Amino acid sequence: NGVRLAPKIQLDAATNEYESAQLIMTATSAVGAYSVELADLKLQSDATKIFSKENVTVYNQKYIEITTITNSTDVPVGWYPDALLPLSSAIEYGENTIKEGENQGLWFTFFVPEGTAPGTYTGSFLITVDGKSTSIPVSLTVFDYMVSEETHSKSIFMNQWQFYYGELDSTEAMYDKYTEALKEYRLSVWELTRGFDGSQK
Numbered sequence: 001n002g003v004r005l006a007p008k009i010q011l012d013a014a015t016n017e018y019e020s021a022q023l024i025m026t027a028t029s030a031v032g033a034y035s036v037e038l039a040d041l042k043l044q045s046d047a048t049k050i051f052s053k054e055n056v057t058v059y060n061q062k063y064i065e066i067t068t069i070t071n072s073t074d075v076p077v078g079w080y081p082d083a084l085l086p087l088s089s090a091i092e093y094g095e096n097t098i099k100e101g102e103n104q105g106l107w108f109t110f111f112v113p114e115g116t117a118p119g120t121y122t123g124s125f126l127i128t129v130d131g132k133s134t135s136i137p138v139s140l141t142v143f144d145y146m147v148s149e150e151t152h153s154k155s156i157f158m159n160q161w162q163f164y165y166g167e168l169d170s171t172e173a174m175y176d177k178y179t180e181a182l183k184e185y186r187l188s189v190w191e192l193t194r195g196f197d198g199s200q201k
Contacts, residue, residue: 009125009138013112015146018185020109022061023136025129031098034129036087036106041121041140051121051140055113060090061105081105110140118144151186 013019025034038053064082069075084107090096098104108125120141127134167174
């Protein structure tokens with residue numbers, strides 16, 4: 001299984017911010033399993049300072065097949081990238097496989113905690129495909145400013161409580177998980193903050 005372009009992860013971020021990078025793997029033959037091993041990154045100007053691998057989450061790109069076009073667009077039918085599943089869950093479910101000739105996306109989401117020293121952090125992650133490992137160079141530049149905890153713009157994330165269709169779980173516990181996830185990314189919520197009896201929570 002080859003890589004068409006030299007793989008690397010390179011991104012910039014402020015502190016208290018999430019930023020993501022994507023790698024696409026193309027299988028020239030069927031892949032039975034793949035995994036990712038993260039590592040701490042070191043500040044180039046001071047190797048005693050690190051960006052912890054605990055601040056990086058790897059997601060497996062899931063795809064949905066569109067078989068019918070329901071509006072007047074020229075968008076073709078076929079497979080489209082959709083949900084991001086934690087790679088650990090994909091491995092648990094046995095979904096870390098790739099069919100011959102198909103692509104598989106991996107998302108790497110970095111969270112830069114408040115207090116992270118500015119500068120460029122470098123290192124490498126390891127992707128293992130059917131026992132063969134490839135070292136991926138990683139570079140994260142942290143700017144010397146912070147994204148505010150508060151959102152001051154007037155905005156609302158318009159959605160309705162439809163998530164349970166995919167989760168097959170309409171309990172209030174699942175409802176609360178989605179609320180907390182949206183809050184983590186400073187997204188305003190609407191329907192998710194309403195109680196099941198229609199009252200405001």
